Amino acid sequence: QVQLVESGGGLVQAGGSLRLSCAASESIFSINRMGWYRQAPGKQRELVATETSGGSKNYADSGKGRFTISRDNAKNTVYLQMNSLKPEDTAVYYCYAYRGWDTYWGQGTQVTVSS
Numbered sequence: 164q165v166q167l168v169e170s171g172g173g174l175v176q177a178g179g180s181l182r183l184s185c186a187a188s189e190s191i192f193s194i195n196r197m198g199w200y201r202q203a204p205g206k207q208r209e210l211v212a213t214e215t216s217g218g219s220k221n222y223a224d225s226g227k228g229r230f231t232i233s234r235d236n237a238k239n240t241v242y243l244q245m246n247s248l249k250p251e252d253t254a255v256y257y258c259y260a261y262r263g264w265d266t267y268w269g270q271g272t273q274v275t276v277s278s
Contacts, residue, residue, distance in 0.1 A: 165189060165267040167258045172272030175248055179276070183243040185258030185269055190239055192216070196261040197234060197241045201254035201274075211256065212243060225251075248276045 166188035175181055183199065191197060198213030198221075212232040214220045220232055231244040241258060253276050258269040 164265075165194070165260050165262065167260060167267055167269035169256065169258045169269040169272040172256060172274045174275045174277065177248060177250055177276055177278050179248050180244070180246045181248065181274060183245070183256055183258075183272060183274075185241040185243075187239040187241075187260060190236070191234060191241070191260070192236045194260050194262045197259065198232060199241075199243045199256055199258055201252075201256045202271075203251075203254040206254075208257070214241070245274075248274075250276045250278045252276050 168186045171181060171183040196213055196215050199211040200208045201211050202208040210223050211226055212222045212230055214232045214234055222230060229247045234241045255271040255273050257271045260267045
């Protein structure tokens with residue numbers, strides 16, 4: 164079972180930046196897909212960004228041009244660089260890993276963007 168620990172959330176003003184990190188308990192080299200979802204109060208969890216083991220990246224329209232996902236296999240870590248943050252980006256951000264038939268989730272990190 165893969166354990167995921169997110170960090171890097173916090174309070175930032177609109178227009179600011181944050182970098183989220185997701186550290187895995189084992190090698191991510193063979194993990195098919197890793198990425199980020201978010202959930203705002205009263206809303207469903209939604210995809211933010213994902214990256215496959217082959218390096219293919221996918222972003223939700225809301226983050227295109229502002230968010231960048233990357234992975235460092237040597238550190239077993241996935242990152243989400245978020246620039247030009249907006250109040251509507253406020254949510255709990257969850258890291259996930261998909262391997263084989265299983266999906267693993269982190270505990271989430273709060274991102275709050277003030278106007």
